[in-house]
Amino acid sequence: DGGITQSPKYLFRKEGQNVTLSCEQNLNHDAMYWYRQDPGQGLRLIYYSQIVNDFQKGDIAEGYSVSREKKESFPLTVTSAQKNPTAFYLCASSISTSGGTDTQYFGPGTRLTVL
Amino acid sequence: QQQVKQSPQSLIVQKGGISIINCAYENTAFDYFPWYQQFPGKGPALLIAIRPDVSEKKEGRFTISFNKSAKQFSLHIMDSQPGDSATYFCAASRDDKIIFGKGTRLHILP
Numbered sequence: 001d002g003g004i005t006q007s008p009k010y011l012f013r014k015e016g017q018n019v020t021l022s023c024e025q026n027l028n029h030d031a032m033y034w035y036r037q038d039p040g041q042g043l044r045l046i047y048y049s050q051i052v053n054d055f056q057k058g059d060i061a062e063g064y065s066v067s068r069e070k071k072e073s074f075p076l077t078v079t080s081a082q083k084n085p086t087a088f089y090l091c092a093s094s095i096s097t098s099g100g101t102d103t104q105y106f107g108p109g110t111r112l113t114v115l
Numbered sequence: 116q117q118q119v120k121q122s123p124q125s126l127i128v129q130k131g132g133i134s135i136i137n138c139a140y141e142n143t144a145f146d147y148f149p150w151y152q153q154f155p156g157k158g159p160a161l162l163i164a165i166r167p168d169v170s171e172k173k174e175g176r177f178t179i180s181f182n183k184s185a186k187q188f189s190l191h192i193m194d195s196q197p198g199d200s201a202t203y204f205c206a207a208s209r210d211d212k213i214i215f216g217k218g219t220r221l222h223i224l225p
Contacts, residue, residue, distance in 0.1 A: 004158075006158075031211070040124070040217060040218075041217060042121075042204065042215045042216060042217035042218050043159075043204065043215040048211070050211065090158050090159070092158075103149060103161050103164065104161075104213065105161070106151075106158035106159045106160065107158050108157055108158050109156070109157065109158050111156075
């Protein structure tokens with residue numbers, strides 16, 4: 001059963017805490033992405049990674065960090081520096097970002113709430 | 116140059132009617148235009164996509180119309196059903212860059 005999994009589905013954080021959101025894919029995709037979704041804002045790119053051990057900042061990377069130690073995993077850490085972290089976080093993957101445009105496939109999302 | 120403008124923000128359609136969502140882009144380098152459907156609390160799922168070498172693509176009740184000269188494309192949902200109630204996102208992409216519209220919340224009245 002191939003796909004993208006995100007965990008947890010819901011996450012609550014106290015102010016000042018760092019939290020890590022998990023994203024795993026078994027699609028053998030090279031590229032992975034993290035988006036943030038707020039009501040009325042659409043999808044905004046946080047970070048993306050085209051290959052293992054390499055990643056690039058997206059449009060709203062401040063207050064976030066990522067790692068890509070394995071092809072199938074791309075965890076996102078929301079740090080205490082992120083001033084307004086309450087949002088719905090979506091992970092996506094695509095086959096490759098080189099040589100053409102590939103469809104992005106999304107995980108089910110993690111809803112993060114700061115208490 | 117990088118924006119994708121989507122309208123309307125919300126749409127209410129009677130069951131059996133036609134739902135139409137429009138998008139406009141600015142960057143002529145974009146070469147792939149997908150539409151995503153998202154249900155509450157779920158991730159977006161690819162619905163249908165088109166490349167600029169064709170003017171229309173149809174899959175079941177869903178049709179994309181593409182106007183390259185006007186830099187516009189639209190999603191038509193024929194015979195709209197209550198199960199189509201969701202948020203729809205258009206997007207434009209090239210290589211590793213994809214830009215999403217802000218979404219249209221569609222509600223189909225039973």
